[in-house]
Amino acid sequence: MSTTPGFEPYVLTPLDHILWHFSLSTFYTFKLDNPFMAIPILEAGANKLISQYPFLTGNIIERRATGERKGICEVQPPSEEYMALHPFLNIKYHQRKIPSSSTGPSDSESVCTDSLYNGEFIPVPFGQNRSDLQPLLRIQANIMADGIILCASVHHRAMDAYGFFLIMKTFAAYCAGSEPVASFSPDPTDQAYARQQITKSARENLMNYGELYGYSHLCDYNGEKDESPDAPISRLYKLSAARIQRLKTICESLASTLLSKEEIEDLHNSNTKRSGGLFTQNDIVTSLIGLCGARARKQDLFSPSSLAFAANMRSFLQPSQLKNYAGNVVGVPRVSFLTQQGTDVSNSLKLNTILKTQTLFDPDDLFLLFNLALNVRRAIQSINNDYACGLISHIIHQNDWGALTNASSDITVSNLRHVPMYELDFGPIIGKPQSFDLPENRVEGVAWILPARPPSPTSDYYEAADAPWEFRLTLRQEAIDRLLQDKLFQSMCPPTSKL
Incomplete structure (x- = not known):
């Protein structure tokens, strides 16, 4: 790598401070006939990326307490000595092959997909x-026998998923020898301005944020990996898209039967930018993971459970530069719900007509899922300016x-379904x-909904x-073990769908 360009240190925004204080690692797999040809391309792309966005080379540190406040983080430029030991792009060579869904631990020539998350494959x-x-x-190009596994480790206090995607899209464009599309490229001069505007947007209201954002055990967690047998x-997993749509249709029918006209109007008003009913498939999948995941984790199914999920707030804040802002602009609302019904809902005359024909699903499960999806939809509706x-x-x-971080929940869901990672074109x-x-396997109860996978490797587009x-x-x-025995989960995720 060439000499690292400098930049002025800057303080992370208030919104950055509610995210985890450690790095997350993502993996991109490329099957190549000659992976060695990709090395100079990645090096050139990385050099151009950090020349345009030098803050990407920076280090996050917690400043010494100043005045009444402590725990404030800032990004500082690295020294040349540090960059020599920890380059922005690291190249590492492996003798094994790229994993596939059929590759298991017993395959001595390949690396199992789940075994990627270790110090051998990640740069941080x-x-x-x-x-x-x-x-x-930091980025590490793992040169395999039949391709490349590109690992990018990003500190979560510096970027959310969308901001990270903007940076990776820019990196891919530079590797391809082109300039990134302006509408999807973070303007370097806008980043500092956007950080200032986020802080200036502060305005008090009557909501009790202390219940949602405050101290939790993750505030003291440094990202160390648990290597114990019970880690x-x-x-x-993968869920049937057709069955997700079927659940959505059932929840729409339940809403029409159980909700008042005013409640239905409120839900319609929250969906003015979308079509297709009162709920989205995102609502249903988030709720399904929350319900089944909480039942798997908890022993007492009659006590309330909690579900938190990330929500992009870029469209609710000004200025327009936030659209291409690479930092964190997410809220993490939380809802409470029941994981088990106290009474048999199928005896209700109102519900019987809807539920009696749904032989694939248990009526109690459908009612629980509907109520949770309704809470999720209303929580999303509450995210505004x-x-x-x-x-x-x-x-x-x-x-x-x-x-500060989002309060602990039984299940926390981050949804990357519509982040087009598979459209990154490296040339x-x-x-x-x-x-x-x-x-990611360090925080129990965390779910990541992955980007929609194209139907085939050669497709230029896909239907989500x-x-x-x-x-x-x-x-x-x-x-x-309890999750795989859950009847609702089994109906959505048969054994052949566990990768």
Whole structure:
């Protein structure tokens, strides 16, 4: 890599401080006849990326307490010595082949998909302390016998999923020898302005943010990986898109039967930019993961459970530059719900007509899912300009920004379904990724809904409605066993759908 360009240190925004204080690693797989030809292309692309966006080379540190506030993080430029030891792009050579869905641990010539998440394949080590220099972004090109596994590790306090996608799209364009499309490219000069405007957007309201954003055990967690026999495990599943649509249709029917005219109007008003009914498939999948995941984790099914999920707030904040802002602009609303009915809902005359024909699903499960999906939809509806500005104000008024994160929940869902990672085009030599994965396994109860996979590696586009819903969920083995025995989950995710 060439000499690293400098930049002025900057403080992370209030919204950055509610995200985890460690890096997440994503994996892009490219099957190539000659993977060595990709190395100079990736190096040239990385050099151009950091020349245009030098802050990507920076390190996140927690500043010493100043005045009444502590725990504030800032991004500082790295030294040349640090960059020599921790280059922005690292090249590592492996003798094994790229994993496939059929590759298992017993295949000595291949690496299993779930085994990628270790120090051999990622550029940023696990378990860094707050006092350590923590890279904002690092990339490692793992040169395999039959292609490349590109791993990008990004510090979550610096970027959300959409901001990270903008950077990767720009990187891909530079590797392809072209300029990124302006509408999907973060303007370097706009980034500082956007950070300032986020802070200036603070405006108090009456919402009690303290119940949603405050201290949790993750505030003290440094991302160290649990290597014990009972450690959480990340597993990849996929759901039938047709059955998700079927559940959506059932929930629409239940809403029409159970809700008042005013309640239905409110839901319609929240969907003015979308078509297709009162719920989205996102609502249904998020609720399904929340319901089945919480039942798998909990012993007491009659006590309330909680589901949190990330919500992009870019469209609710000004200025328009936030559309291409690469930092964090997410809220994390949380809803409470029941995982088991106290009475048999199929005895209700109102519900009987709808539920009696649904032989694939248990009526109690349908009613529980409907209520949770309704709560999710209403929570999404509550995310607006007042919510976003009030959240920023709440954070600013806290004395310790290091003791802030979204409150602990039984299940937390991040949805990348519509983030077009498979459309990243690295040019004629490298091409588009054949696979994208995020096998994060350090935080129990966290689910990642993965981007919709194209129907075939050569397709230029795909229909999101037809693509299976792939997701990863991190649970301990005993909870995984309960999940696979859950009848609702089995009906949506048959054994052949567990990858």
